[in-house]
Amino acid sequence: MDRYYVKEGKIPTRALEVHIVDHCNLRCDHCCSFSPILKKWEVDPEDVRRDLAEIKKYLQPSFLKIVGGEPTLHSRFREILEVAKGSEVSPVVSLTTNGNFFDRVTDDCLKLLDWVTVSVYPTKNYTNKDLKDFAKRAKQFDVTVNWKVQDKFVNMNREKLSCYDEAKETFQGCWIHHRCHSIRHGYFYCCTRTQYLKALSSNDEFGVDGIELRQEDETVVLGQIKDYLNRSEPLKTCYLCKGGQAELSTQVQLTPSEKKEERERVLRQCEEINLSK
Numbered sequence: 001m002d003r004y005y006v007k008e009g010k011i012p013t014r015a016l017e018v019h020i021v022d023h024c025n026l027r028c029d030h031c032c033s034f035s036p037i038l039k040k041w042e043v044d045p046e047d048v049r050r051d052l053a054e055i056k057k058y059l060q061p062s063f064l065k066i067v068g069g070e071p072t073l074h075s076r077f078r079e080i081l082e083v084a085k086g087s088e089v090s091p092v093v094s095l096t097t098n099g100n101f102f103d104r105v106t107d108d109c110l111k112l113l114d115w116v117t118v119s120v121y122p123t124k125n126y127t128n129k130d131l132k133d134f135a136k137r138a139k140q141f142d143v144t145v146n147w148k149v150q151d152k153f154v155n156m157n158r159e160k161l162s163c164y165d166e167a168k169e170t171f172q173g174c175w176i177h178h179r180c181h182s183i184r185h186g187y188f189y190c191c192t193r194t195q196y197l198k199a200l201s202s203n204d205e206f207g208v209d210g211i212e213l214r215q216e217d218e219t220v221v222l223g224q225i226k227d228y229l230n231r232s233e234p235l236k237t238c239y240l241c242k243g244g245q246a247e248l249s250t251q252v253q254l255t256p257s258e259k260k261e262e263r264e265r266v267l268r269q270c271e272e273i274n275l276s277k
């Protein structure tokens with residue numbers, strides 16, 4: 001039986017992510033968002049408004065998550081939260097942050113949020129007291145704060161591209177394409193990583209890994225999204241990836257030269273991948 005179905009005209013899902021910046025102040029190895037190897041970029045709030053209006057026709061996610069990179073680095077962060085809250089795509093608007101910029105999550109921002117997940121990495125610039133003070137401030141606005149200790153990272157990046165059978169097995173064993181749905185530039189993606197490889201590589205054929213939202217016939221788009229979510233075939237992105245089920249290692253920060261090498265390595269893989277297979 002299919003995992004995803006249409007109920008009252010929309011597909012219920014767990015969460016929808018909006019990645020509002022590509023950059024971050026940290027450089028974690030195996031960052032799921034490829035942030036350390038991407039250029040500085042932030043989304044225009046009007047693009048978010050348009051994408052949310054489109055996806056609202058098709059999906060009913062339990063959470064709308066504002067993520068990055070480090071999302072609080074967006075120069076119009078509060079405006080993005082206003083757009084997210086006003087979209088009514090989901091009853092819960094959530095922020096995922098590394099907690100390095102609690103001062104940017106002002107009271108005006110907290111009024112627009114329901115939930116904040118702080119990923120607590122070994123590399124951090126705040127104390128436990130800062131965390132507690134933030135949680136206290138959040139409580140005044142009924143915002144739930146979830147502290148997620150992340151001292152281990154999933155080693156997702158493949159050294160060598162996989163073959164079709166391996167990519168398929170990886171995709172089918174991976175939980176990320178059920179939890180990390182996202183929208184960007186008019187496309188819906190079941191996996192967060194595709195949009196980043198698309199941003200990194202000039203090979204924009206990674207678009208085949210997503211569904212274009214601005215099509216004339218909404219019934220067709222709804223069907224395409226449902227089939228896409230229920231697929232068993234791997235994404236092109238999966239050829240570069242070991243999936244959410246890969247082994248864990250201690251979190252480390254990349255040096256500037258390691259960042260450069262990693263960027264060149266992944267770029268080479270993007271060029272090597274045969275996107276028509």
Ligand code: SF4
Binds near residue numbers: 024026028032070
């Ligand atoms: S803090 Fe998060 S977004 Fe930033 S580099 Fe680390 S894993 Fe990536």
Ligand code: SF4
Binds near residue numbers: 237244
């Ligand atoms: S295996 Fe595929 S679906 Fe899973 S995280 Fe990697 S690219 Fe995404």
